[in-house]
Amino acid sequence: MKNKILLYLVVFMALISLYLFVSGGKMSKAKDARITSLRSEVEHLQDSLKNTQLRVLEMQYFSxxxxxxxxxxxxxxxxxxxxxxxxxxxxxxxxxxxxxxxxxxxxxxxxxxxxxxxxxxxxxxxxxxxxxxxxxxxxxxxxxxxxxxxxxxxxxxxxxxxxx
Structure with a gap:
């Protein structure tokens, strides 16, 4: 009886470990995708900021x-x-x-x-x-x-x- 409980406990722990491993991998992929998305958005905003700064300098030329x-x-x-x-x-x-x-x-x-x-x-x-x-x-x-x-x-x- 003790052996069966121990076996069920080991199998249950293995399933929990497998679940955590798989969900952790999915979370990692989702976070990596989010980081990539945010990086591209930051690059776009930096380009936009540079363009705006150039426009301001152009507008200030005649001042x-x-x-x-x-x-x-x-x-x-x-x-x-x-x-x-x-x-x-x-x-x-x-x-x-x-x-x-x-x-x-x-x-x-x-x-x-x-x-x-x-x-x-x-x-x-x-x-x-x-x-x-x-x-x-x-x-x-x-x-x-x-x-x-x-x-x-x-x-x-x-x-x-x-x-x-």
């Missing part, structure tokens, strides 16, 4: 912050960030009553105000304006004087046709 030749014009001034200073001065023109004086259109749904600004170099600014419904863009020339005054001159403009 005062990345144009050392244009920044030389402001070396004699005590400005830490000339681009930000010029943006602030341009946004101050929005504070006048009515449409911004640099926008050559009358607002249709309200007053046209400048929203977004990109200082391209030491002479030009690209700006977006809107009245909430209609919008357009401006090419503005500017001159930053030694007394930190800024003169703005409208070079060109466009107003987009509103589509329904």
């Amino acid at each position: 005062l912050e990345n144009n050392d030749d244009a920044l030389v014009y402001y070396d004699h001034l005590s400005l830490e960030n000339p681009s930000s200073y010029i943006r602030d001065k341009l946004l101050e023109t929005n504070e006048s009553n009515g449409t911004n004086p640099l926008v050559p259109y009358e607002g249709m749904e309200g007053d046209f105000k400048i929203n977004k600004i990109e200082v391209l170099n030491h002479k030009w600014i690209l700006a977006d304006f809107s009245d909430g419904k209609y919008w357009g863009e401006l090419l503005i020339g500017y001159e930053l004087k030694d007394d930190l005054g800024v003169d703005f001159t409208l070079i060109d403009h466009l107003l987009y046709a509103r589509s329904n």
